[in-house]
Amino acid sequence: MDRFHIVVSNYKRLSGFVDNFHKIRNFNPQRDRVFILDCSPEGEWHNELETARRMVDYGLTWGKNVIFVRRRNWAQNFGAVLDYYQWLLKGYIRPVSYNFFMQEHYLDTERSVNVDTIPDNCTIDLDAVEQLFYSDMEIGCAFMSRLGVRVGVSMPGVSDLPALGLEGREDTPFKDTDGAYLYQLAPGGVRRAFFTDGGNYIARPEPFLDYFRKYPDRLVEGNGGFGFCVVWELRLGQILCDLGLKWVDLYHGVNFRNLDELDAIEARLGRKISSYWYQNMNWIYYYGYDLFPEEAKRWVNTFQPITE
Secondary structure: OEEEEEEEEEOOOOHHHHOOHHHEEOOOOOOOEEEEEEOOOOOOHHHHHHHHHHHHHHOOOEOOOEEEEEOOOOOHHHHHHHHHHHHHHHOOOOOEEEEEEEEOOOOOOOOOOOOOOOOOOOOEEHHHHHHHHHHOOOEEEEEOOOOOEEEEEEOOOHHHHHHHOOOOOOOHHHOOOOOHHHOOOOOOOOEEEEEOHHHOEEEOOHHHHHHHHHOHHHHOOOOOOHHHHHHHHHHHHHHHHHOOOEEEEOOOOEEEOOHHHHHHHHHHHOOOOEEEEEEOHHHHHHHOOOOOHHHHHHHHOOOOOOOO
16 A cells, blocks of 8 residues: 555646655655646646656656646546546555645745645655654644635625625635635624645545545536536535544644634634635535535525516
8 A cells, every 4th residue: 555645736837846846755755656637738738747757856756656647627626636536446546545635836835826835934744744644543634724724604795795894896705815804704604614725635535535435426527617626625624524533734733623623722822823715605506515505595595586
């Protein structure tokens, strides 16, 4: 059995991963493997392939512990996650103890920096992470994120937005700006499960494989659009939260399994180490009805027919 599979979803920016691979400490070529799942445009993917070949400069062996796979451009980086889990279930690749999912720009703190980029001046030690998981079987995932863990929040009514300074700003609750809504709970908002920005996290595969054995069609169905991807970002976190597993924040050196425990940590620290994401019920209704069926049902019942 392999130890770590680093699964990189790539779309035209693989140099961000290859140039920064040194930020992954203690990669063991005998026990760990890198899977690069590329969905770059037809006329450009050969350049990404050549970039991938530079991984041999780190002592990796092409085709053995660094594998480049072309995949359809579906569901952005979460399509790569779903494809990978499908391969595990079908036995196309060897079993593994831990998955490390990341977008191609996750390690790059100079180019394409976003909220789903690793914090500045940070590295991730695979030996330390392995020991962390080995010491506590209740750990669901480990992550390192610029905005800490994300807390999904039900979208408040339009009348509540002025309290967060969002009145008249189209779609702002679904965008990452420096607005206060990132760290303040809007009136009417209900906090829900945790998730990580961009689906960049380390986890044991078993909870997710059990889920997909129960719902195999979800590995392949869906339109693959942006809203669909955001719902998968939420759903992957919800799977772990429903099981009551622990979330480990590698950057802040804390762990928690529910909102009460997170609140207690933030109270002790005297600052926020999490941020809020206000969920779009339109996306939930069409792509994630299973997550909040009663609320989705109430939401669709508020539709007003066009009479003019």
